[in-house]
Amino acid sequence: xxxxxxxxxxxxSCVLVQTAVFPYLRIAGAVPDVGLVAxxxxxxxxxxxxxxxxxxxAGLAIDLFRETPLGLSALAFAATGYAVGVLRGGMLxxxxxxxxxxxxxxxxxxxxxxxxxxxxxxxxxLLTVHNLQVVAIAAAYDLVISPLIFPLAxxxxxxxxxxxxxxxx
Amino acid sequence: xxxxxRGSRGRSVLVLLALTAVTLITLDERGSGGGVAGTARxxxxxxxxxxxxxxHDVFSPVGDWISGVTDSGSVKADNRKLRQQLAAQRGxxxxxxxxxxxxxxxxxxxxxxxxxxxxxxAARVIAGAPGNFERTIQIDRGSSRGxxxxxxxxxxxxxxxxxxxxxxxxxxVELIDxxxxxxxxxxxxxxxxxxxxxxxxxxxxxxxxxxxxxxVAKGELVFTSGLQNSSxxxxxxxxxxxxxxxxxxxxxxxxxxxPLVDLDxxxxxxxxxxxxxxxx
Numbered sequence: 001x002x003x004x005x006x007x008x009x010x011x012x013s014c015v016l017v018q019t020a021v022f023p024y025l026r027i028a029g030a031v032p033d034v035g036l037v038a039x040x041x042x043x044x045x046x047x048x049x050x051x052x053x054x055x056x057x058a059g060l061a062i063d064l065f066r067e068t069p070l071g072l073s074a075l076a077f078a079a080t081g082y083a084v085g086v087l088r089g090g091m092l093x094x095x096x097x098x099x100x101x102x103x104x105x106x107x108x109x110x111x112x113x114x115x116x117x118x119x120x121x122x123x124x125x126l127l128t129v130h131n132l133q134v135v136a137i138a139a140a141y142d143l144v145i146s147p148l149i150f151p152l153a154x155x156x157x158x159x160x161x162x163x164x165x166x167x168x169x
Numbered sequence: 170x171x172x173x174x175r176g177s178r179g180r181s182v183l184v185l186l187a188l189t190a191v192t193l194i195t196l197d198e199r200g201s202g203g204g205v206a207g208t209a210r211x212x213x214x215x216x217x218x219x220x221x222x223x224x225h226d227v228f229s230p231v232g233d234w235i236s237g238v239t240d241s242g243s244v245k246a247d248n249r250k251l252r253q254q255l256a257a258q259r260g261x262x263x264x265x266x267x268x269x270x271x272x273x274x275x276x277x278x279x280x281x282x283x284x285x286x287x288x289x290x291a292a293r294v295i296a297g298a299p300g301n302f303e304r305t306i307q308i309d310r311g312s313s314r315g316x317x318x319x320x321x322x323x324x325x326x327x328x329x330x331x332x333x334x335x336x337x338x339x340x341x342v343e344l345i346d347x348x349x350x351x352x353x354x355x356x357x358x359x360x361x362x363x364x365x366x367x368x369x370x371x372x373x374x375x376x377x378x379x380x381x382x383x384x385v386a387k388g389e390l391v392f393t394s395g396l397q398n399s400s401x402x403x404x405x406x407x408x409x410x411x412x413x414x415x416x417x418x419x420x421x422x423x424x425x426x427x428p429l430v431d432l433d434x435x436x437x438x439x440x441x442x443x444x445x446x447x448x449x
Contacts, residue, residue, distance in 0.1 A: 015217070016217065016220050018299050019217050019220075019221060019296065019299040020217065020220045020221045020223075020224035020225075020228075020296060021224055021228055022299070023232075023296050023297035023298060023299060024224075024225075024228035024229055024231055024232030024235075024297070025228070025231065025232060025235065026232070026235070026297075027235065029301075029370075030301050031299070031300070031301060033300075048183075049182050052182055052183050052186055053182065053186070056186045056189070056190065059190075060193075061213075062299065062300070064209055064210050064213035064214075065210075065213060065214070065217070065299045065300075066298075066299065066300050066302075066303060067298075067303040067305055067333065067341075067343065067347070067349070068300070068302060068303065069193075069194040069197045069198050070193050070194065070196075070197040070206045070209075070210075071189070071190040071191070071192070071193030071194040071197065072190070072194055074186075074189075074190045074193065075186075075187060075190035075191070075194070078183065078186045078187065078190065079183070079187070082182075082183045111301075114302075115302070117194075118302075121194050121198065122198060123349070125348035125349065125369045126302055126369075128369045128370065130369050130370025130371075131301075131302060131369060131370065133370075134301045134302070134370070135301075138301055
């Protein structure tokens with residue numbers, strides 16, 4: 001119950017930061033996907049299934065503020081959460097740089113799923129060279145904010161890792 | 170080392186979520202923003218708008234600073250150019266005032282809807298788009314002030330966009346340079362109609378459906394056409410022509426427009442209670 005409340009608080013915080021703060025912090029026309037990075041962090045901590053479910057919820061919440069169809073971010077975030085969870089499960093070792101790297105790579109994957117499925121759903125303007133550049137810049141931004149989000153996700157999932165999120169375990 | 174054993178349950182969860190998402194996408198696209206999705210969106214905006222208003226005061230200067238750092242190279246040149254334009258503009262403005270006053274009086278006589286006759290609600294921009302792929306702004310007025318979906322939004326220099334989502338105390342405005350937006354316009358000199366469309370990743374617009382034999386001059390203005398079923402009232406300045414190329418195949422001209430309003434730097438707007446939008 002406490003864990004669910006924490007996850008909800010994390011989700012709500014991500015939505016507020018995404019809608020109220022990051023519109024002012026655009027770099028080269030791009031903003032990071034805070035909810036997507038949180039999804040990646042959750043999947044990294046607790047696995048593919050919970051990562052996918054959290055990603056779906058976080059994506060659906062942010063979809064409420066976007067002009068793109070409701071469910072598009074939910075699908076992209078859920079797929080990313082699942083993929084990161086599977087990838088994490090197959091890793092034999094982890095190290096300090098894995099978490100932010102996953103934030104960047106996962107952000108790139110999620111962004112590509114978003115524009116591709118969006119184009120398939122009838123929003124052809126999403127799949128352009130410019131938007132692919134925006135996805136790449138946003139992924140780099142995701143990478144930068146990952147070290148801030150991963151500890152929060154670890155707190156929300158109540159994972160008592162002996163040596164911290166960025167250390168080998 | 171952590172080992173996860175992936176079974177059919179994991180895949181089932183993902184498939185279930187994917188199917189749900191695809192169903193939602195389909196329903197939302199068919200529902201055109203209404204129904205449960207529309208209600209949920211309005212409620213979500215209602216919850217977040219006080220936070221957006223508070224965050225605006227705190228983070229707006231930070232955003233300006235970031236823009237200043239990234240755009241500093243062009244600021245001096247822009248400033249010099251703008252001073253020259255302002256001096257020329259003052260001269261034209263003085264001559265134009267008398268003509269505008271006369272024009273307004275004539276239009277009132279024949280009962281033509283004119284922008285300055287419309288009821289308008291002033292609003293402050295409280296946030297930009299939350300994502301990377303839409304061109305929207307949030308304003309601090311909503312249905313409690315009579316705003317409704319479809320109402321045109323203008324700033325001092327011209328058209329900004331139209332309202333696409335309304336909560337009680339806030340609204341979402343789709344800017345005219347959003348790739349999904351289209352504005353029915355007419356050219357200043359020839360009066361020929363066309364459609365100004367946003368271009369993905371560009372601040373400039375494309376002017377479509379102008380016949381190849383219509384003369385189009387660089388610097389020429391375009392105004393809303395106000396044709397039947399148009400989303401906008403007539404004669405609102407929209408943009409000026411920055412480039413016009415006649416086609417070799419004789420099919421359609423390639424015309425690029427620069428919006429008159431700097432859509433990235435809007436602080437205040439006016440929402441027009443335009444007759445057609447209010448009915449709809």
